[in-house]
Amino acid sequence: MSEKVTGIADLSPLWRAKEQKAWYWYDWANSAYVTTIATVLFAPYLIGVAEAAAVNNRVSVLGLQVAPGSLPSYLVTFSTILSAIALPPLGAMMDRTEKKKQWLAGFAWVGAAFASLLFFARGDNWEIGAVAIIGANLCLAASMVVNDSILPLISTEHERDRVSSRGWAWGYLGGGLLLALNLALVVVLPFGLSEAEAARISMLSAAIWWAAFTLIPFFGLSNHPPADVEPVSGNAFVRSFGQLFQTLKEMKNYPMALTFLLAYLFFNDGIQTVIASSSTYGAEQLGFGQGVLIATILLVQFVAFGGALLFGRLAARIGAKRTILGGLATWMVIVTAALFLPEGEVAPFLVLGVAIGIVLGGTQALARSYFSLLIPRGKEAEYFSFYHAMDRGTSWFGTLVFGLVYQFTGSYRPAIFALIVFFALGGLLLMRVDTARGIREAGNDVPAVV
Known part of the structure; x- marks a missing residue:
């Protein structure tokens, strides 16, 4: 006798897995811009163009x-300030629309179009480069708010750390792969290219990469209807600010999320300053040439791929908070070791680069997924807009401390070591976050491991 069918199979895990795989590709796409243009080629190229136009x-x-x-x-600082102002109302608007993938792709494609303008910044026409970098940075920041707000929509609470870590890992792999190809082009200079021409081609390739691979999440993601939006009237602009003001009033109801945000501001500022200052430290304090610095950048990129995956697995066993705290302790060891690195010896510098790569992607990926557990459903984009806006609004703290310590001591060694304060303060604040309480306050399900 045949058995009676009493239910229908739950296919939601299959649909989530499909969307997650598509979502990973946006980290792969935008990281090409971050590494090839923003981190390596843009600044020295634009300085050369501006010098050609300079008078006195x-x-x-x-x-x-x-x-x-x-x-x-100055251009990066200006775009950072603009994005810090623009992101919160943008986040409120994104929470009121179900067409998040269209907005994600739109910001990405407009940003890639701005980035492609760098190809035309030649001779003494630095103004095109200025417009390009401001527009591209703004669009990148906006796209990251949308991208991060999609994470809670395509993953359950217990999947969050794994999915976020894989996204970061794909980003480091994609960004590192294109950077390696572009640096080979700049170093080898085939077909009689000049160094400036090779740099322009490389930056254009990053813009095309960003736009092209965004097609995968655009077609692979689904639109999810908004949840728990504020009942405010008016046009889209007015409704967005109405929801933003309501959310600001309600944020006091989520003290664990606010405490984590404060912790994140400190330790992320430390991370960003270490990355931004590492080339200066290697060149000016340790005496390394461009070849060693470029090799170290690539090493960090590819090690960070494995580091992000490793941290995701650790979080599944011991929880994201403990894993992040372990990462911050490792960052403290890193800046302490940097204090004693011998000048001119490549091997210790590369070992430090490996250590940075291991914790770099992991701490950032888990910070994203951990924060997503502490924010209420339907407010993902708003809270991630604060996450990114506050990051940009305070990102000068670390570089200010680094610069002041160098100015007073005349050495980059105590300057790099001084950043230990940011990791210590971030860790102490993170220890005050009651994870289970924060998740319950946000109305989310508590994962088996927290």
Whole structure:
């Protein structure tokens, strides 16, 4: 006698897995811009273009006389301030729409279009490069708010750390792969290319890579209806600010999320400053040439791929909070070891690069997934907009401390070691976060391992 069918198989895990695989590709796509353009090629290339246009070693920016060597820093700072202002209302708007994948792709494609303008910044036309980097950075920041807000929609609470870690891992792999190809182009200079032409081609390839691979999440993700939006009236702009103000009033109801945000600001600032200052430290303090520095950058990129996956597995066993704390302890060891690195010896510098790679992707990936557990459903984009906006709004703390310590001591060794304060404060604040309480306050399910 045949058995009676009493139910229908739950296919949601299969659909989630399909969307997660598509979602990973956006980290792969945008990391090409971050590594090839923002981290390596943009600043030295634009400085060269600005120097060609300079009069008395100055270019005029909105009536201000700026040294060409300072121009990239000012442009990045300006775009950072703009994004810190623009992201919170954008997040509120994203929480009110179900067409998140369209917005994600739209920001990515407009950002890639801005980035492609760098190909045309040649001769003394540095203004095109300035517009390109400001527009691309703004669109990248906006796309990351949308991208991170999709994470809770395509994964359950117990899947979150694994999915976030794999996304970061794919990002480091994709960014590192294109960077290796582009650096080979810049170093070898085939077909009679000049170094400037090779740099322009490399930056254009990163823009095309960003746009092309965004097609995968665009077609692979589904639209999810918004949940728990505030009942405010008016046009989209007015409704977005209405929801934003309501969320700001309600944030006091989620003290664990706010405590983690404060912890994140400290330890992430430390991480970003170590990365931003490592080339300066290697060149000026340890005496390494560009070849060693480039090799170290690539090493960090590819090791970070494995590091992100490793941290995801550790989080599944001991919980994300403990794993992040372990990562912060490792960062403290790293800046302490940097204090004693011998000058001119490559091997210890590369070992330190391996250590950075292991904890770099892991701490950032788990910070994203851990925060997603502490925020209420339907407010993902808003809270991630604060996550990114506050990151950008305070990202100058670490570099300020690094610069001041160097100015007072005349050495980069105590300057790099001073960043230990950011990891210590971040860790102490993170220890105050009651994970289970924060998850319950947000109305989310508590994973088996926290």
